[in-house]
Amino acid sequence: MQQIFNxxxxxxxxxxxxxxxxISLFLTIQSHSFHRSKIIxxxxxxxxxxxxxxxxLNEYLNLKNENDILALENAKLRSMLFNVKDTATAKTLDxxxxxxxxxxxxxxxxxxxxxxxxxxxxxxxxxLQGIKTDMGVINSLGIIGIIxxxxxxxSTVISILNKRxxxxxxxxxxxxxxxxxxxGKSTGFVQLTDLPRLALIKIGDTIVTGGQSxxxxxxxxxxxxxxIYRDNVTNYYTLDVKLFNDMTNLGHVYIIKSKDREEVNNxxxxx
Amino acid sequence: xxxALLVNIFRFILLLAVQIIIFNNMNFLGYISPFPYILFxxxxxxNGNKSGLIASSFLLGIIMDLFSNSGGTHATAxxxxxYMRPSLFKFxxxxxxxxxxxxxxxxxxxxxxxxxxxxxxxxxxxxFLLEAFQLxxxxxxxxxxxxxxxxxxxxxxxxxxxxxxNKR
Numbered sequence: 557m558q559q560i561f562n563x564x565x566x567x568x569x570x571x572x573x574x575x576x577x578x579i580s581l582f583l584t585i586q587s588h589s590f591h592r593s594k595i596i597x598x599x600x601x602x603x604x605x606x607x608x609x610x611x612x613l614n615e616y617l618n619l620k621n622e623n624d625i626l627a628l629e630n631a632k633l634r635s636m637l638f639n640v641k642d643t644a645t646a647k648t649l650d651x652x653x654x655x656x657x658x659x660x661x662x663x664x665x666x667x668x669x670x671x672x673x674x675x676x677x678x679x680x681x682x683x684l685q686g687i688k689t690d691m692g693v694i695n696s697l698g699i700i701g702i703i704x705x706x707x708x709x710x711s712t713v714i715s716i717l718n719k720r721x722x723x724x725x726x727x728x729x730x731x732x733x734x735x736x737x738x739x740g741k742s743t744g745f746v747q748l749t750d751l752p753r754l755a756l757i758k759i760g761d762t763i764v765t766g767g768q769s770x771x772x773x774x775x776x777x778x779x780x781x782x783x784i785y786r787d788n789v790t791n792y793y794t795l796d797v798k799l800f801n802d803m804t805n806l807g808h809v810y811i812i813k814s815k816d817r818e819e820v821n822n823x824x825x826x827x
Numbered sequence: 828x829x830x831a832l833l834v835n836i837f838r839f840i841l842l843l844a845v846q847i848i849i850f851n852n853m854n855f856l857g858y859i860s861p862f863p864y865i866l867f868x869x870x871x872x873x874n875g876n877k878s879g880l881i882a883s884s885f886l887l888g889i890i891m892d893l894f895s896n897s898g899g900t901h902a903t904a905x906x907x908x909x910y911m912r913p914s915l916f917k918f919x920x921x922x923x924x925x926x927x928x929x930x931x932x933x934x935x936x937x938x939x940x941x942x943x944x945x946x947x948x949x950x951x952x953x954x955f956l957l958e959a960f961q962l963x964x965x966x967x968x969x970x971x972x973x974x975x976x977x978x979x980x981x982x983x984x985x986x987x988x989x990x991x992x993n994k995r
């Protein structure tokens with residue numbers, strides 16, 4: 557017994573180091589695994605509160621930018637209003653078709669990261685506003701990400717600039733779909749993989765969210781095709797998609813409540 | 828003795844605040860961020876409590892993880908650096924470092940520079956390798972490590988000389 561105590565006292569630093577190393581490595585590995593939310597995330601009152609304060613200051617510096625974006629959105633809405641008679645074009649103009657106003661929660665990005673392989677955003681609304689895990693996040697230009705963690709007042713979003721995201725996406729004019737990933741290289745581009753070779757595509761075509769996703773409604777803008785890679789071994793294309801959104805400059809975002817999701821999930825569980 | 832403790836607590840809070848509010852948003856060329864918060868571990872007193880250093884480094888890293896959504900990568904990197912610190916002292920200042928009165932925040936001698944350089948390299952290696960977590964993008968990761976190391980060292984040295992009270 558005496559010797560055990562002696563051993564512990566003598567190596568107390570090493571034991572402390574090993575225990576803490578074990579904890580931190582566990583947290584690291586856990587955060588890299590798919591389909592599991594992080595234990596340590598910025599959706600909590602401490603970091604959320606600090607980021608909100610910092611963001612309040614930063615907002616003043618970005619007022620001009622934000623105004624420009626709002627003006628653009630206004631112009632677009634106005635053009636929709638004036639062209640309302642032309643029902644054929646009105647449908648394509650409305651980028652969030654099928655989403656009613658009451659299904660949307662408005663939130664503000666208080667922390668944005670885009671310089672690592674796994675990027676997250678922090679929003680200033682949480683469970684109290686009705687945000688739940690796995691809701692889709694968009695803004696007026698296109699998709700942004702998916703809600704990952706929530707606390708009463710804050711929530712974190714797994715950005716499309718994250719290697720763990722996979723979103724169902726399709727070519728707007730042809731309904732051929734693939735899955736959207738990010739290769740970690742540039743903040744302006746994401747990759748659409750597993751698109752069948754049968755699809756007729758050319759550079760400049762628009763990519764929108766596909767109907768298979770229960771997180772996003774169909775036909776939400778993502779970006780345009782910038783580059784096409786042909787893989788001769790498989791029968792699939794890989795595309796570079798230039799995002800409509802500037803992911804390094806995000807202000808207000810919309811969170812979409814999907815009412816059908818639980819129903820779809822329950823149905824799929826029965827299979 | 829009590830004074831040293833207060834200075835360390837103050838340094839801990841100040842460095843974390845500056846890191847989170849300023850340096851985390853400093854994406855030079857899009858992806859290079861400096862991490863001068865590790866100055867806390869570098870400047871910790873040489874003859875200070877070792878368990879205290881290891882525990883506080885862990886806390887420092889966990890708070891950084893909390894703010895940057897990085898799982899446990901910062902905590903691991905800080906822990907490794909804190910644990911390696913005595914060996915780095917031995918390497919940079921010679922075997923008898925414990926009997927000398929070493930202070931890092933004084934005039935930059937080759938020994939002090941070696942120590943800071945090695946500390947930053949060890950921290951950044953652990954941090955970025957764990958952050959990437961795969962060998963597929965090893966070249967990108969190595970370039971990021973190199974550029975971030977240079978950036979962090981420059982900012983660390985600037986901070987040391989800005990804050991150091993000139994007594995003599």
